Amino acid sequence: MPRIGMQPIRRKALIEATIDEIGARGSLDVTVARIARRAGVSSALAHHYFGNKEQIFLAAMRQTLSEYGAEVRAGLKAARTPRERVEAIVRAGFSEGHFRSAVLAAWLNFYVLARTSRQAERLLVVYHRRIVANLAQALRPLAGTAASDIAETLAAVIDGVYLREGLGQGTPDGAAAARRVLAVLDAELTARGGPGTQDKDRTET
Amino acid sequence: MPRIGMQPIRRKALIEATIDEIGARGSLDVTVARIARRAGVSSALAHHYFGNKEQIFLAAMRQTLSEYGAEVRAGLKAARTPRERVEAIVRAGFSEGHFRSAVLAAWLNFYVLARTSRQAERLLVVYHRRIVANLAQALRPLAGTAASDIAETLAAVIDGVYLREGLGQGTPDGAAAARRVLAVLDAELTARGGPGTQDKDRTET
Amino acid sequence: MPRIGMQPIRRKALIEATIDEIGARGSLDVTVARIARRAGVSSALAHHYFGNKEQIFLAAMRQTLSEYGAEVRAGLKAARTPRERVEAIVRAGFSEGHFRSAVLAAWLNFYVLARTSRQAERLLVVYHRRIVANLAQALRPLAGTAASDIAETLAAVIDGVYLREGLGQGTPDGAAAARRVLAVLDAELTARGGPGTQDKDRTET
Amino acid sequence: MPRIGMQPIRRKALIEATIDEIGARGSLDVTVARIARRAGVSSALAHHYFGNKEQIFLAAMRQTLSEYGAEVRAGLKAARTPRERVEAIVRAGFSEGHFRSAVLAAWLNFYVLARTSRQAERLLVVYHRRIVANLAQALRPLAGTAASDIAETLAAVIDGVYLREGLGQGTPDGAAAARRVLAVLDAELTARGGPGTQDKDRTET
């Protein structure tokens, strides 16, 4: 059975299995054996490829983060106006691909992991910075010097909505979630720049 | 050594030890033995009083939630105007007592626990509803029919800020966190009702 | 079943089981589970009392060493002349209690353990020093300033004979082994002090 | 990359790697994978060439023994007098090549291996017999009928000194070790044959 060049295939399968298993289990309390079984391999192979459990988790985290990043980039590419750029970033977080119970559980658990693992923490911090930077850049034309501050707030709202919506058992409503975040954006812009600014932005867009 | 009337003392000690241990460990990955040692009792006693580990966690969660609730109520009692009422609720979340790394870790882990334990989920949902209800009630004079919606948003912002601030290693800055949340409040009020409304509210109160 | 005060009993049983198991297996390649089964307890209990496998080994080593030390002391107490004192020390090493295949295997493995474990090495060095010191003290009246040197040699002969005799599968012949060591002693004394000295010693004895 | 005629090269490399690894690790607790890596090949190849782990160990043991034997033979060839012949055999054991920590660890572990593996035991017994035979033959002109007995004793002293010197962490002192063994030889000769014999030998030498 052993064919050559399996490494990337197995790694990918194990990473997906990890996210799914965390999602299914709802906690980091998943065993390597179950992850491996889900991926259709032995637990020994999982260790062979990743070294230890933490590395498996970190790989899953990197994967989730980079998928999210890709979604953000794809959204940004399609956006034409500053406003659209901000919306793209916000919507990426609540897309069907990511705003699922399993992925949400994974995210939540990565936050927990970050409290224990230095590497996990670093990943999360980097991701945080990147989101804020993306938001700030998109907001600059709309909010000027307030861009950074609004970006920071929006990032927090995204996380908060994500967290709260995810608590429910049912399928989370991504559209509603995104709407709530964008409402905060609108409010901030209106309040800071006055209606004029906002209107101007909208017109521009 | 066994004295009578120890039950409440032991229970309280074990609950505190649980929160501290979750805080210290940074995850739910704490053992009953360690919790018990921290509380100065045997692990057998912990089981004697709580039945099993999940009940210990749930008790710790109830404790954290009710302390938070008490802080909110205390703040509300001292508040005179609607605005002050909202601020009190927001500030309760970022008070020195709760906005600590250990408590934050506990909260985070309660969210995780809620994915596994029906009881934990119920506790969290109840707390969520209560916060939103409190906020909505306080906001009614300020925002009218928009109160509920703004309340929902504010609750999300609180959670998001809490989550993000807590990621850093250093002592979290409660004042800054509260300021950011209140800024959202101001923006929402300004944007929806215009400055006039807000001023009027303040005067009314 | 759990009665109080079992700790020392369990510890002793586990230590004996360890030595026996090393003897039976012929190497350090013994499992905690087998040791525990031999002692009639669960492997979890073995860990509970000793912490980890290395500590179990070290305890077994200490036990073996201290039993040997006790045998030496008992022999010394019964000895009347210097010569008898030396003989007592030598014979202690080849007594029926210690010159058994199992104990021998244990010793051999402790030497191996000493290459990995700092603690084991320390134990072995201390034991080495003590034997040489005992021998040297006993030899002083017989060999004067040469006592230390002869002691060192005798200790080496003891170990060498022990090692070689132990290689065979059959029951090792302790008497023959002791005789060979004492022959070296006689030769050293004769060669250094001349026959006169030796005869005098013998007459004294 | 596979070239023909690699077998002897690979085997030799693996054998050396085995001894080195046992030396480095200080115990038989070495993995085939590490041995193979040290030899620059895959662990599968090690199995391909040796069948299983025990055979790898046995090959390493044979190698060590035969190197030692070669050193003895070389020493014997250069020796002119009986005394020199004995000294050559003794010194071979403490030469720079063999009296190293790594080799010593290997020897020690071969003794352990001999308790488990029939083949290893046979190798060790053969080596033992050969050394004693060599010593006895060399001693015949010096000690006559006592040659065998003295040979047996010397062999034990060699092993004992080897074992004890090897325990220390520092570089073992081969010259001192050899001196101690030869001192026993001198003592035995003096004591048995009287000073005359010994002097005569020494003069001859």
Added chain:
DNA sequence: AATGAATGAGGATTCATTCAT
């Protein structure tokens, strides 16, 4: 009331070994 004693169950990790290529 309180605990020491004890364990079953499980989990991460390791490793010798096999096999298809």
Added chain:
DNA sequence: GATGAATGAATCCTCATTCAT
């Protein structure tokens, strides 16, 4: 000739939980 792929079988260790005292 050589190896990457793969795994079954251990093994150490942890831990929640129970029980007699």
